[in-house]
Amino acid sequence: MSRRGRLAVPGSELDADTGAAVQARGLTKRFGEFTAVDGVDFDIQAGEAFGFLGPNGAGKTSTMRMIACLSPISGGSLQVLGLDPMRDGARIRSRIGLVPQDDTLDLELTVRDNLYLYGRYFGLPKKQLRERVEQLLEFARLTERADERVDPLSGGMRRRLTIARALVSSPDLVILDEPTTGLDPQARHLLWDRLYRLKREGVTLVITTHYMDEAEQLCDRLVVMDAGRIAAAGSPRELIEQWSTREVVELRFEPEGHQAHGDRLADLAERVEVLPDRLLLYTDEGDATLDAVRSRGKSPIAALVRRSTLEDVFLHLTGRSLVE
């Protein structure tokens, strides 16, 4: 115990001033001429689930990689768990669990070997690690596949294994880069369930995603990123309140008529978005608005009233859809 006590850095759990697990100011990442992350500011509090929402190429992964001390920052400042990634990279990484976009699993080894070896990279003692691997297999619901090679496993199973692997060192901070991209709905829900459990345990989660439902489900707070910058920040509810209306009326007409219909119906809603396949009317009273549309003798092929989502926030902020 005394050994650990001596080596532990006092107050290193959090940044002493702000209580932030991660703090970025003017954080920048350049690759040659290209600026991937363009001076972003954010604070991630210990114990929260924090999201980076944005389309592919928004700079989410570059930001993640800088937080995970895998990629040196090009400008600004960054503190992770109260430490400087440029100086204390290995020490920070020893307290981070990373779920990268590519699983980086060894396909030729078994599920159990993959967990075991990853734990060894952290220097975990063999005996302790063997117990932990069994618990993680249970957590990832992979106990029955433990002695099979990774190669034939489904995408969902591999993803769960990668998440279990990230937990092997009991990290304070878990970083998940696009955790459910490419998974079917059932696999996604199982994965989300595992992430809720982590969150309940007080693990700080940092999640990038281009799925607005994932961000809404998992994140306490998030930033919307576009072209290397932060377009907006807040909780999902705050973002929707600030940047969208309560409800949305989706109308579908003959595609070539959308622009004309949009112009004619503009006065019925706070805001109108014309998309290639549908028309969105932003309003606080969806049903009333739809009635008003119908009373003007416009009969859409399909009509739907729904609540605003982060997708609408993104559309408003950037004029583009998240998933293109």
Added chain:
Amino acid sequence: MSFTTWLRPPGANPSRRARMPPALRAYEYNLLAYKRTWRGSLTTTFLYPVLYLAAIGVGLGHLIDHGSNQAVGGVPYLWFLAPGLLAGTAMQIGANESTYPVMAGIKWLKTYFAMLATPLEVTDVLYGHLLWILTRVALASGVFLAVMAAFHTVPSLWALAAFPAAVLTGAAFAAPVMAFSATRETDQSFVVLYRFGIVPLFLFSGTFFPIVQLPGWLQVVARCTPLYQGVSLCRGLVLGHPGGWDALGHSGYLLVMLLGGILAARATYRGRLVQ
């Protein structure tokens, strides 16, 4: 099972308790992976030496010894050939293990990136892998020497010193080839490396015949090649006349190549893995 107790054991922080140097943790990965896949390497490590010694050393050697063996130093051709093959095999394993497996670490399996997300640094990944390649070279060289002994081609106890000499030969190739591999986008260049590098070296560095058989200017070229150093060193030691200054020169050459390769690999690994 209580979820809370195992997920975040109070105060657990494994890396601080760890005693094993980080590079050895990367090494351990290769060791365990090899335990699972070692059968695939049986032919190159164990069978080839026997086949080569039997076919060329004994078969062809028989013909040569019926002529004149003065050109090979007055010893049976098999004695001449075996240490050359030892060095040549060390080179091949050293180069082989530094091409495709490095590409696997970077692109195919991305094991390097898995390691780099943990407390391991780029140099740990590099040294761990290099150390593993040397283990493979050592294993193959040890087996080869044992096979040589079984063929009665080890006349001197100096042959024991041929073991580190062979490992050094493999290492001298491994490090620069690792540096090269880390810069490649596809495995196409490895074929080129073999065709125009490894295979010609294997054939013309005094492995199968003394280089004095080559035309004059080619002798100079051959004398400067890295494998020639390894072959001369191993041959001298196995046949019991290590040859003082020459041996030092050969060893120095290989050592410089190893160290230069490590420096180059440090740079190319960093360039490739840290972006």
